[in-house]
Amino acid sequence: MRVLLSTYGSRGDVEPLVGFAVALRGLGAEVRVCAPPDEEFAELLAGVGVPLVPVGRSARALTAAAPPPSAANLPQRAAELIAGQFEAVTAAAEGCDALVATGVMPAAAGARSVAEKLGIRSVSVTFQQLTLPSPHHPPLAYPGRPFPPEVTDNRVLWDLDAQSIDALFGEALNTNRASVGLPPVDNVRDYVIGGQPWLATDPILDPWQETPDLDVVQTGAWILPDERPLPAELVAFLDAGAPPVYVGFGSMPMHTSTDVAQVAIEAIRAQGRRALVRRGWADLALIDNRDDCFVVGEINQQALFGRVAAVVHHGGAGTTTTATRAGAPQVVVPQATDQPYWAGRVADLGIGAAHAGPTPTFESLSAALSTALAPETRARATAVAGEIRSDGATVAAKLLLDEISREKPPVSA
Numbered sequence: 001m002r003v004l005l006s007t008y009g010s011r012g013d014v015e016p017l018v019g020f021a022v023a024l025r026g027l028g029a030e031v032r033v034c035a036p037p038d039e040e041f042a043e044l045l046a047g048v049g050v051p052l053v054p055v056g057r058s059a060r061a062l063t064a065a066a067p068p069p070s071a072a073n074l075p076q077r078a079a080e081l082i083a084g085q086f087e088a089v090t091a092a093a094e095g096c097d098a099l100v101a102t103g104v105m106p107a108a109a110g111a112r113s114v115a116e117k118l119g120i121r122s123v124s125v126t127f128q129q130l131t132l133p134s135p136h137h138p139p140l141a142y143p144g145r146p147f148p149p150e151v152t153d154n155r156v157l158w159d160l161d162a163q164s165i166d167a168l169f170g171e172a173l174n175t176n177r178a179s180v181g182l183p184p185v186d187n188v189r190d191y192v193i194g195g196q197p198w199l200a201t202d203p204i205l206d207p208w209q210e211t212p213d214l215d216v217v218q219t220g221a222w223i224l225p226d227e228r229p230l231p232a233e234l235v236a237f238l239d240a241g242a243p244p245v246y247v248g249f250g251s252m253p254m255h256t257s258t259d260v261a262q263v264a265i266e267a268i269r270a271q272g273r274r275a276l277v278r279r280g281w282a283d284l285a286l287i288d289n290r291d292d293c294f295v296v297g298e299i300n301q302q303a304l305f306g307r308v309a310a311v312v313h314h315g316g317a318g319t320t321t322t323a324t325r326a327g328a329p330q331v332v333v334p335q336a337t338d339q340p341y342w343a344g345r346v347a348d349l350g351i352g353a354a355h356a357g358p359t360p361t362f363e364s365l366s367a368a369l370s371t372a373l374a375p376e377t378r379a380r381a382t383a384v385a386g387e388i389r390s391d392g393a394t395v396a397a398k399l400l401l402d403e404i405s406r407e408k409p410p411v412s413a
Contacts, residue, residue: 001404002096006034006089008081008107010059010251012316014041016127016200016393017102019224021050023397034085034092034111036062040298048224055088056081056107060281064253071144071168078106079172085110086176093118097404100125101192106169108192109185110176117180121407123400125198127317128338129208132197132216133158133189136209140337142168165189200396201317204387205324205345219399220392221321228300237294238307241274244294245369246304246328247312248278250319252335260360262287264312267365271373273309302326310352310372312365315339324351327385329372333360351381 003024005017014035021031035041037054045052056062057080067073081104089111093099096118101111102125115122126132130140135154139161141147145168147157165188174184185191199208199218208218230238238244247264261277261284268275274292277284278299286293301319305311305326313319315332320342323330330352332343343354353368360368371377 001028001098001401002030003400004032004034004089004093004096004099006055006085006092006099006101006107006111007103008036008056008059008085009103010063010316011040012127012251012318013103015044015224015318016222017100018044018048018050019222019393020100020200020396021045022048022224023222023393024401025050026394027397027401029397029401032092034089043298053088053092056084060251063251063281069143071142074143074168075172078169079175081106082110082169082172082176086114086180089114090118090180093120096120097408098123098400100400102126105131105165105189105192106172109169109173109188112192112194113173113177113180113182113185117182121404123198124192124194125200127200127221128341129199129201129206129216130338130341132193132199132208132214133161134209134211134214136211162187162189198396200392202321202324202388202392204384204389205321205349206317217399219396220389221317222393222396223321223325223390224393226300226302228303230300230303231296234294234296234299234304237274237276241292243307243309244268244274244276245271245310245312245373246276246278246308248280248284248319249282249314249333249335250316251281252314252316253281259287261285263360263362263365265293267360267362267369268312270362270366271369273373276304276308310369312369315342315346317342320346321388324349324381325385325388325390327378327382329377329381331355331365331368331372333365333368334358349380349384350377351384352377 007013024031032051034053034055036059038058099115099122101108112122138157145164196215200222202221245268265275277295286295301322305328310329311323312331315334330346333355334340334343335358346352347354353371355368
């Protein structure tokens with residue numbers, strides 16, 4: 001069987017697909033991945049021997065591009081993404097039995113349209129539940145299209161969300177669909193999500209509440225086991241003293257006038273702790289030459305987080321899940337989209353602190369670290385770690401291949 005996995009987004013949109021690809025291949029499927037052409041994504045896939053079909057511009061370059069996303073420029077950016085999906089995914093999906101679509105809404109809409117045109121099964125996947133309509137939570141607002149503050153009914157907000165998505169992405173999607181002979185879509189969001197979307201998150205960390213409008217399949221998080229050893233210099237730093245506090249913001253560029261690294265290191269030192277700084281897309285760096293701090297680039301977080309006192313991060317789904325699995329107390333400094341949700345889940349579970357707002361100060365980060373470094377937080381984090389599942393990718397791979405097998409006609413003798 002052949003499966004195409006398609007996404008466009010940051011590392012949090014790509015890395016789960018790598019874990020899923022490995023699980024599918026382990027069950028005998030042939031897999032390829034359509035993703036942005038960023039070097040780190042290419043290296044991730046090359047490391048497990050899965051072909052990358054590049055689509056669109058660099059996700060990192062697009063994230064850092066000026067001006068930032070707005071109601072004025074989102075339709076143009078969406079048109080570019082959708083056209084790129086029609087071009088790259090159409091070629092990559094030839095001969096495939098199924099397509100799995102995720103990533104930002106316009107890219108997923110393009111990928112599912114390609115599957116429709118080719119007549120192959122497609123599945124919509126999300127790595128956080130906030131894009132799935134539900135009366136139990138509100139939708140995320142798009143840049144430049146805030147919801148009216150007087151509207152608090154979640155059902156009404158989801159109707160407004162569908163209108164926003166159609167206004168931003170509908171014309172570009174339907175123009176591309178018409179070019180290949182497909183009929184127009186009158187509700188882009190519902191078309192992308194479908195009636196049975198998959199939610200690839202852990203049910204303890206991200207509990208889904210049933211809703212009559214969607215038959216959500218929660219598979220568990222898609223985790224790629226990372227066997228890479230930690231660099232010798234890092235191991236020496238870890239062995240040289242008490243566990244440090246890790247600080248890193250992943251794929252967030254951190255557009256702020258505040259020197260985040262300086263604030264973080266000073267707050268960590270004030271707790272009597274050493275600091276471990278990850279560069280990431282924010283290009284964090286050390287602030288002096290003292291030997292109580294160490295800087296790293298791309299690193300095996302699965303191995304590292306079990307050796308730190310706490311993890312200060314942006315609240316991406318992947319980092320939150322990795323830290324939770326490792327039993328590491330967390331301070332989540334949310335920057336955008338679903339990250340405030342993950343910060344709230346960390347606080348609700350008692351496994352760390354949710355920082356108020358995206359810009360930490362010495363005082364605010366010190367207060368959050370005091371919570372995260374408390375013995376009771378460590379005890380709770382250790383307990384919750386034992387409840388987090390690690391088989392989500394395998395569960396999803398078996399489900400997809402079983403569905404393909406049931407739908408394929410029997411081979412004649």
